[in-house]
Amino acid sequence: MGFVAIDRAMLGIPPEVIAKDNDRLMEAHLADYAALGARLARENIDIEDIVARVMALEVGLPSWGMVSGGTRFARFPLPGEPVDVYEKLEDCSVVHQLTGLTPRVSLHFPWDKTDDYVALRQFGEAHGIGFDAINSNTFQDQAGQKRSYKFGSLSHSQAQTRQQAIEHNLQCIDIGHTLGSKAITVWIGDGSNFPGQCEFTDSLERYLDSLRAVYRHLPHDWRLFIEHKMYEPAFYSTVVQDWGTSILCAQTLGDKAQCLVDLGHHAPNVNIEMIVARLAQFGKLGGFHFNDSKYGDDDLDSGSVNPFQLFLVFNELVSAEIRGKGSFRPSYMMDQSHNVTDPIESLLNSARAIAGSYAKALIVDRVALKGYQADNDVIMAHNCLRLAFETDVRAALAMARVRSGGAIDPIACYRASSYRALKAEVRHYNPNLGGGIV
Ligand code: RM4
Ligand code: MN
Ligand code: MN
DSSP: OOOSOOOGGGOSSOHHHHHHHHHHHHHHHHHHHHHHHHHHHHTTOOHHHHHHHHHHOOOBEEGGGSSOOBOSSOBOOOTTOOOSHHHHHHHHHHHHHHHSOOOEEEOEETTTOOSOHHHHHHHHHHTTOEEOOEEEOOSSOOTTOSSOOTTOSTTOSSHHHHHHHHHHHHHHHHHHHHHTOOEEEEOOOOEESSTTSSOHHHHHHHHHHHHHHHHHTSOTTOEEEEEOOSSSSOSSEETTOSHHHHHHHHHHHOTTEEEEEETTSSOTTOOHHHHHHHHHHTTOEEEEEEOBOSSSOOOBOTTSSOHHHHHHHHHHHHHHHHHHTTOOOOEEEEOOOOSSSOHHHHHHHHHHHHHHHHHHHHTSOHHHHHHHHHTTOHHHHHHHHHHHHHSOOHHHHHHHHHHTTOOSSHHHHHHHHTHHHHHHHHSOOOTTOOOSOO
């Protein structure tokens, strides 16, 4: 997996540091791997298949998640954090080096603006990092921008503002084309704060008209991901508020338009795994933003609060993979903001949670499950999921990482490398820089 043109000299963690840390843990790892292999073999599962599937999984990193995030109250910068898109790519390559799971980065414009995208692409290739879906940003005003997005962008009441937002999206597609991306994710902050502020139907009609112009500009092999969000920054109504509106828009636009599910963008207690199943059933599940949340937040580390939900989501994804027979190819990405941790460590943990949920979903006995469901044997049907979820798959994940050149214990290895402290010596410290989400 990943990209082949990796220049060894460009790697963030010296391979000998990984080798040394792996040596320390190898004996115990191999014993755990053999024990898990024996356990799975009793259930007629070949651990080698699971490892191969995990090695084939790819999850994009959010460029905006590489810098310390913040809340609307404060941001606590981390010495040694990246200050531009090149340094963000360096940090992405560290996550990929240690996990083997994250060969691409999803860029956000204009946050990641630079003057030479051919050079950026080459820099990425040298670091083993490619480019995932491009994100446009029409939820903020940028310096020098003619018209404000205070009252909306693609759905704005005035045509010139909508046109400006459309043009920004077209530029994002052009940049993405140069970088080798294959999709654009459109999330807008448009909505209203007061009943009466917006007419629901007109706003959506204007949004669709704008999005048609963006859709027409897509290269033939590109997809457009529509990302819904129930609220924030608009607190009364949002133009694309839920998966229902999202799928209606995607169906209206055409085949290249699909829905993107961000785990943190739903009403509390919504059954997200069902949304995943419905979108997949109708061929409209295009992308995923992994994260976790407890209340109204949408940026905590994947699997940190509700790992069972993450597993249930993957259970639906695996089921859709089986039904789709190769045609189901959603684009998996993380969308997190790290306010109090080193972003690299949070992403290493999230990678483990995501790969672990996938591995657990792969070991669900689907034949038995179907039988129990047909017989209405509720406890045993539930246990098919429950027992898979409770299986400790860490040794299989570690083996997938080792075989990709990564670490048995990514965080321990990362700390042993002193990567961040070394970067703090050479990177320009900028306490005013935001991950975007401040
Ligand atoms: C939004 C949404 C988008 C992300 C921005 C920064 O809540 O999740 O995907 O680009 O945040
Ligand atoms: Mn998102
Ligand atoms: Mn979000």
